[in-house]
Amino acid sequence: MAGHATTHVDAATAWSGKVSPFNVSYGKLMMWFFLVSDALTFGGLLVAYGYTRHTTQAAWPIGEETFDSLPFLGHGYPLMYVALMTFILIVSSVTMVLAVEAGHRMDKKGVMKWMIATIIGGFFFLGSQAWEWSHFIHGSHFGSVEILSGEHTGSRAIVKGHFGDLESFTVVQAGKHHKVGDVIKETPDELFHHFRTAVMNGQVKDGKITLHDGSVATWKKHHDEHMELIIKTDGNEHSLPKVTKIHGKDAEVKYWESVNSGKKGAIIYGADLQSNEYGPSQYGQFFFFITGFHGFHVFSGVMINILIFLGVSRGTYHKRGHYEMVEKTGLYWHFVDLVWVFVFTFFYLV
């Protein structure tokens, strides 16, 4: 095993060819080869994303409109969260390079300190990504709407504004658990969860919602505010969409007409692999694939960092006389940061 070789081997005799190509060790060169191939994979994914975006006939979503929320603070902070994630990853890259630097001075305590910081940063990034995915999958309270009447019939619009909280359901037709006249009071979020499910399944029709136990109810809710329907159609070669906006009463009438139509898919909430409320289905698919593939790299990076950290704390590398293992995992970790820089630009910024 690699860990047993504790004697320092003269560079001139290092490889079996009696030379050391590029003056680097075998392990480091192989790490670079791997990173180049991995970079080609990510390059291919981002180019495929660009290809799809340029071919599509539908208007492509804009990053700062799709990703404008912060935890606890709600909407209105375009790209702030992704910028924060980028910052977290850059900082963890810095702590990694400081660990490598400490290793060059044979400072075991320094290596351990900075590697712990790197691992914590990695977990923070993974947590942030989990939140981002959850937000993307659940979507907004309005979802996107297919307009069913008037001059825009058949168009799909994204909806902005504030969804008035649901207060209660009043049962008008008994089901398994509820009798006629029951008033179901839960938190607005819980009520909305039932409402969303029913709308998605086409079980909301003409002001009545069919609950999961089969009972039929009417709902009471606060008034929606500042509702705006935004219809985007394919634009010019710079993929600038043509935008039509419907405001006020007109927007509310059109929106609730679709909700009450009982038509499955008239309202799309959040995102899955079939469809999403933000734009073309490929947009969601690429989001899941690219950020997911990157997130998986971060996850494996954290795991590898933990293993190497254990090696450092047991003194394996100190006995060996150098901390090159830390440098090699560092290469992988910086690569993960490097990929994120490109994902950030091509998925979120432009």
Place this chain on the structure above:
Amino acid sequence: MERDDIIEYSLDAHHSEEAGKKIRRKIWLVTAILTVITAFEVAVGAMVHQDNPYWWVVKLLFIGLTLLKAGYIVLVFMHLGDERKVLKYCILVPYFIFVIYLIFIALTEANAVHQAWETYGG
């Protein structure tokens, strides 16, 4: 027999306390640069919208800044700038040739498909 592929040795694996100080100063400087660039990108992204007629300038600026950030990460954090020149170019040149070609060919094809849909498509 001793296997040469698993023997651990390392070149350039040590530096002195003083050299360390210098390197650390450089690391913090690069950190500051990367942070400022990211903050700047987000600020511009929030201020200039995609319907702006000069959006293409912003787009090019973003791509330029991204390459700048990538350069700092690869050359400083990954120490590729400190490796032998021949290694540096063996890694960077083939990659760039291939990726630039791929971007060119994919986007050209994509625009052609887009045009075809617009002209003949349902």
